[in-house]
Amino acid sequence: MNNFLGTSDIGRRKLEWLIETAIDIKAGSRPGSPLAGKSVALVFFNPSLRTRASMQVGIYELGGNPVILEPGGTSWTLEHREGIVMDGDKTEHLKEFVRVLERYVAAIGVRTFAELKNWETERTDPILNAFAEYSSKPIINLESAMHHPCQAMADMMTIREKLGPVKKNVLLTWAWHPKPLPMAVPNSFALAAAQFGHDLRISHPEGYELDDELLGRIRDHAAENGGSVEIVNDAGGSFDGVEVVYAKSWGSKNFYGELDNDMAFRQALRSDWIVDQPKMSRTSDALFMHCLPVRRNVIVTDSVIDSPNSVVIDEAENRLHVQKAIMTELIK
Numbered sequence: 462m463n464n465f466l467g468t469s470d471i472g473r474r475k476l477e478w479l480i481e482t483a484i485d486i487k488a489g490s491r492p493g494s495p496l497a498g499k500s501v502a503l504v505f506f507n508p509s510l511r512t513r514a515s516m517q518v519g520i521y522e523l524g525g526n527p528v529i530l531e532p533g534g535t536s537w538t539l540e541h542r543e544g545i546v547m548d549g550d551k552t553e554h555l556k557e558f559v560r561v562l563e564r565y566v567a568a569i570g571v572r573t574f575a576e577l578k579n580w581e582t583e584r585t586d587p588i589l590n591a592f593a594e595y596s597s598k599p600i601i602n603l604e605s606a607m608h609h610p611c612q613a614m615a616d617m618m619t620i621r622e623k624l625g626p627v628k629k630n631v632l633l634t635w636a637w638h639p640k641p642l643p644m645a646v647p648n649s650f651a652l653a654a655a656q657f658g659h660d661l662r663i664s665h666p667e668g669y670e671l672d673d674e675l676l677g678r679i680r681d682h683a684a685e686n687g688g689s690v691e692i693v694n695d696a697g698g699s700f701d702g703v704e705v706v707y708a709k710s711w712g713s714k715n716f717y718g719e720l721d722n723d724m725a726f727r728q729a730l731r732s733d734w735i736v737d738q739p740k741m742s743r744t745s746d747a748l749f750m751h752c753l754p755v756r757r758n759v760i761v762t763d764s765v766i767d768s769p770n771s772v773v774i775d776e777a778e779n780r781l782h783v784q785k786a787i788m789t790e791l792i793k
């Protein structure tokens with residue numbers, strides 16, 4: 462492992478080993494300070510609670526020093542495009558930013574959300590990949606335009622903790638949200654669920670399909686790992702018999718860069734696409750999962766998120782343990 466950009470380019474055995482290591486770390490059976498004397502940069506282009514706090518605490522608990530940078534806030538605005546004439550509002554190019562930073566630190570974590578402006582560009586994860594291209598030190602994806610692998614690993618760890626190391630019937634369901642959101646979380650959850658061999662059902666309204674190439678990879682991973690993938694457009698029936706419900710909203714590729722059109726189109730979906738108790742009662746006593754932050758009584762009702770089946774706080778805690786496992790493996 463040279464970088465941690467996504468789970469898809471890491472084999473199942475290694476992913477399972479990382480989760481087993483995270484479980485050991487959580488149990489307190491991996492003492493030591495593998496990051497002693499080392500600093501890790503955390504570059505946040507966007508807001509965060511869980512990712513920022515868990516990375517900062519994790520680096521400290523591993524004996525290292527976190528260096529938090531916020532381009533456009535506490536550090537200079539950054540340009541990432543090659544060959545650009547920098548006569549606009551960007552002060553520094555990533556080429557210098559990364560190559561300076563890597564002289565100080567042992568690894569760089571990056572959060573860079575999709576701007577939801579240009580699908581063909583953003584689906585290639587240009588900013589994250591520019592970091593990986595310019596850096597000779599490990600890059601950790603802390604949520605990019607297309608992937609949130611640390612979240613997906615915490616999710617897989619939570620399913621294993623609660624339901625055991627065997628494949629489960631897992632539902633990834635779209636939920637209504639007033640504005641279109643990036644696809645990183647559903648993309649990474651679906652990829653990881655397929656890599657861990659779960660039987661995955663993805664349910665969304667027509668028009669909210671995931672990326673075609675990514676769906677191909679999800680199907681390939683499922684086939685390689687003894688799982689399955691089913692895609693349905695059914696807000697209620699998709700809950701029948703599942704053991705895990707993972708709720709997330711995302712934007713439509715059809716309206717990418719057209720915020721007002723997506724918001725108008727999705728208005729009709731509001732009443733059907735919420736996770737509520739009647740839908741949860743169709744499941745096989747399923748866990749309720751969400752990456753957070755979540756809008757209560759919009760994505761999920763209070764009665765579901767406050768029920769004993771809700772594991773959203775455990776998922777958030779497991780971010781800490783799984784990221785410590787990833788950093789211990791990456792930073793030598």
Ligand code: CP
Pocket residue numbers: 508509510511512513604612752753754
């Ligand atoms: N789930 C997650 O990444 O949360 P934050 O955006 O608060 O970091």
